[in-house]
Amino acid sequence: MINHYYKNKSRFLVAADCIIFGFKEKELHVLLTRRPVEPLAGEWSLMGGFVAENESLEAAAKKVLYDYTQQEGIYMEQVNAYGEIDRDTGGRVISVAFYALVRLEEFDTSLAQKFDAKWINIKELPKLIFDHNQMVKDALTLLRFKVSMEPIIFEFFDEKFTLPALQDLYEAIYQREIDKRNFRKKLSSMEILDKLDIKDTLSSKRGAFYYQFNEEKYNDLLERGKYFSL
Amino acid sequence: MINHYYKNKSRFLVAADCIIFGFKEKELHVLLTRRPVEPLAGEWSLMGGFVAENESLEAAAKKVLYDYTQQEGIYMEQVNAYGEIDRDTGGRVISVAFYALVRLEEFDTSLAQKFDAKWINIKELPKLIFDHNQMVKDALTLLRFKVSMEPIIFEFFDEKFTLPALQDLYEAIYQREIDKRNFRKKLSSMEILDKLDIKDTLSSKRGAFYYQFNEEKYNDLLERGKYFSL
């Protein structure tokens, strides 16, 4: 016996929109594209795609990420669902936003050409279509919160990074300057980084030592009842 | 000219599920119902309903809240969207969860009868249908975070409350005991409460003074560059 509870109910288009963050030139950037279709073709937009029948929301977002970056295993988290009736002027679409952190060292810039996409400095965010500006705002709020609570800031880097670069990223995320000594003190007190023997000599004459995030040390921290906090 | 971008895409049933919190007998409770329809009829479930064509997600959630509590202006916030393919064993449904805080003083208990609903102590949460346990867990995490950052704890009360009751609620939310003096010190340092001349003499012989949250004082606090923090 089948009931009719699920029958005669409205069905909706569901989209997954991605706020793709990257770190470049000491600033936080978002990957944006010129919308290829009407309405509002040519306007700035987040990367998105419709959810398919046999796809979870996360899978749809991962697909969008893979299509535009060709990277897998990208750190991703749901921001919110957006469901105002007229949010999409092309039709009734419910959109679920995800933010993602990508490593720009690995980014294939030819992809940007292909999709008419561009890394835009978060400080110079243009007007986006629909409610995408709100999505970016919400994503940034969540990112800030998460960065302060969990060691996700390292997802922006390809394994190794220098402390000055890490601090630049931190300052870009929070849009405020912080004291170098306090920043390094906090990091070293957590004992979650490995100092490497090699230096990055590109961005300074003296050169800055590379560091790596050490997952085991991080787990040790948690086992001691301590928490990550930046 | 109309494009085909929105055509031939899958459409989904979208539900709004509500985690309705209330404070009762010194414990945090959630309003649950016995699911009236198959599959899993008779099992414990959150309150929910399908989103209609001309309804935003928030409006759908508000409707669910109104139907089950007959209260308006309830504090409500989105938790997350849940979109695993098989999360609902009755069909493909994408669900957006909202948590809400209701005043149990005003709650009409006859409604509970009508909907086969019950206030369940959060410490004795039964197995719920689908991913509803996860939703409650996520809602509780978000609630704890929000309570510590914004003055929403007062939404549990009908205007006035005593400090012992407020502390009981706080301890129920965080499931840990805290020091009476420190709790009161923190509250009084924010200067956002008005002490009334009347006492609640029901729960103790001596009686505890009633207090009220004062919105203007709270705004003054913000203007001074300070923040609410519990």
Place this chain on the structure above:
DNA sequence: ACAAAAGTGTTCACACTACACCCATGG
């Protein structure tokens, strides 16, 4: 030699924690 960025400790203020006794009242 000098410019430019890397690296390094200490002090102070404030916030959080722990802790014990008196008060008011109903029964």
Place this chain on the structure above:
DNA sequence: CCATGGGTGTAGTGTGAACACTTTTGT
């Protein structure tokens, strides 16, 4: 008069913020 819960202050500890100089090296 006594049992029950309401109400109050202080000292110690830890965390976050402010702050200046030396080192290295490429040009």
